[in-house]
Amino acid sequence: MKRVLSRQFQPPRFDDEEQTRIAQIQHLLLLICLAIALSASGINALLGRSISTIALLASSSVACIALLLLYVRRLRLSIIVLLSLFIALTASLQFIGRGAHDTVTSLYATVIVIGSLLLDRHAFIAMVAVILLVIAGIVTAEMYGWTRSPYDGEPGDWLDLALILGLTAFASRLLSESLQHSRALARKNAEALEAQTAALRASEERYRILAANLPDSAVLIFDHDLRFVLADGPELAATGYSKEGLEGRVLYEAVPPSFAAQVEGNIRAVLSGKRFSAEIPYEDRIYHYHYVPLIDDGGRVKYAMILARNVTEQRRAQAALREREAQLRMITENMGDAITQLDANLTIVYASPSVQRVFGRIPAELGGAHVSALIHPDDASDVIRRLERMRDEGASAVRVEYRGPGSQGVWLESEIRPLYTTHQQFTGAIITTRDITERKQIEAERERLIAELEQKNAELERFTYTASHDLRSPLITIQGFLGYLERDLEEGNTERTRSDIRRISAAVQKMERLLSDLLELSRIGRLSAPPQEVAFNAIVQDALDLLAGKIAERQAHISIAPDMPVVYGDRGRLVEVIQNLVDNALKFCDNQKEPVIEIGVTKESSGSPVFFVRDNGIGIDPKYHEQIFGLFNKLDPRSEGTGVGLTIVRRIIEVHGGRIWVESTGPGAGATFYFTLPVVATPVQEASHGRRDAQSASG
């Protein structure tokens, strides 16, 4: 109830604070006036002073109207009504009292003071003017004796009063305005101060938010008394401290003395203007401390700031990385394969210890060398071209085979992997290299065996072809003449019967010879006896012994060089070679009355010995020099033999790893068969002949 009432009888509020204040004063005045007027009218009524009672009740009514006007926010009007009431009351009292000399006149001064407080300047001047006019009226009424005043009014009275009240009005207005002015000033100052305080608060808030949110960090700021001015940040709690427990306290109060002693020196150093960093472990964590002096506008160090960052994770990751790198390096350095790393200029930046074993180069001496230092000069350009193509065209890993840098015939195989940045820029290559010499040798050996097999196969094919062809011939002959034989008998042609039987018989013999020669040829591939060292002269002697009959028959002269080298091979087969060659020579010497056959040794340009059998027979046209060694090839179809002899000779020589060829300028010039054989001691030295003979004699 009380609250409702109090709210109901509240003076109105205005946007302007000054107006609100005036309304409050006005409200208070009205209430006081009402209370006085009503209580006075009550007392007067009891005393039976009816006129006074009526006057006071009328005044109360006017005061109520003013109060109502105030409530409907007609502040100015309400003031004017109140002041007018005061003036009217005063004038009335003067009129019924002692005129201008009545003491009630001093009430005007009160009204002026109230007016100076409540009215604006123009209204105030108007009010003062009204008061002076009213007094003038009173004085005038006095002069004319219209009042009950015992005094005669005179203009001097008005002047005195006007002077006094004017001064009062001036002084009170001056006072009121200066009061208003200082109040406005104070309000402005207060507002400015408030704005400044808010700005400061916002600024501090920002710094604090910054400090509170610095990731993995704590921020500590000390003043010169080593007092915590600020302590904040996500890491602060992790260390067991709190903002509240630190801020405003000095270092030694806030943290254990041992820790305080540890950091005091640093803080003092910062306060003296030093700026530095340090990494200090705290419990199981590692903190990176930035010590930063905070300097004011005057260049003085105001505070010391410690920015502590928890770098435990980074340090752990770095340590793990280092550990991994060490492991990789250990693997690299203990690998059998050599590892090298190149930069974009193909310069060696790393060489593992195995480089020494694989390349024969000392790793420490290779740093900064071009990759060509690891490649044989003949292969370098090829490998470098492939590396450059990898660099320029972005090829993926490649595998290359090349010879090592030394002259030992080492073969290497490298796998080259390019290294790129995340922007696909070539930065070098990692090369893994192993020694493949053994594999290469095996490959070469395999190639050689394949080639040999292919050659043998081709030879066999040629042999089968020739053999089948040449074996068919006598069969056709036999069949054909058997048919004619029947006819010869029917016709009783004895002559032709005999000749046909001869032909059949010759064909059978030829067939038999062919078969035995083929058998002989097929056996040569397999050595009949283990190879041995044997003096070539001994071989020649054996062969000539076998041919003694034929030589005697042809009356041939055989010359043999003395002290020919000792050869290594199948003695029986080599005898066969000489026997065939000498037999051949005798066969084609029938144009000569005195056949001469020479057996000797000469030297090739390389110094190895070359044996020869030379005759002075019919010779061989150079265009047939290769053909004569072919199976069943005979230059003269009517000559004796099957055409296998020279084939057998070549085969024996080849089985021994030698070569055979014939030289003859042509028909009538004789022929020389040359051949090479493995010899026990080369080159032939005159001084050692005797000894070798002695060896062969003993062997």
Add this chain to the structure above:
Amino acid sequence: MADATLRVLLVEDNDDHAELIRRTLGEQEWAPQIVHMSDGESALDYLYRRGAWVDPDQSPRPHVILLDLRLPRIDGLDVLTSIKQSADLRRIPVVVLTTSSAERDIIHAYDAHANSYLVKPFGFEEFRNLMHDVGVYWLTRNTVSPT
């Protein structure tokens, strides 16, 4: 063809085979004149009229050449190639008559433009029949190119 004599050039290194061919062809009423050469070199000498064969009267052109493949000195295939590359000789039919039935020889012979390829058969009758057929076809049925 003013000269009515049928002529065969037989190139055969095996004397026995040459004798068989000579006998089988000689039995016919159209028996040809046979010139026998026992190696490739002398066959080419005859055809190119070199050495002993310079006189064209001594070396008249044959109506057919019977050519063995395996020959001393110059091989039968080389003789064939030489004939077929010669503007004068290439129109003379060349019948390869050999013991070889190897694919390689057959291909090479036809590659060198052999007119026919015959394998010498086993058996007396077979041999005679073949020579009879060869003679009848190449000497009496076949028309020789005018020289």
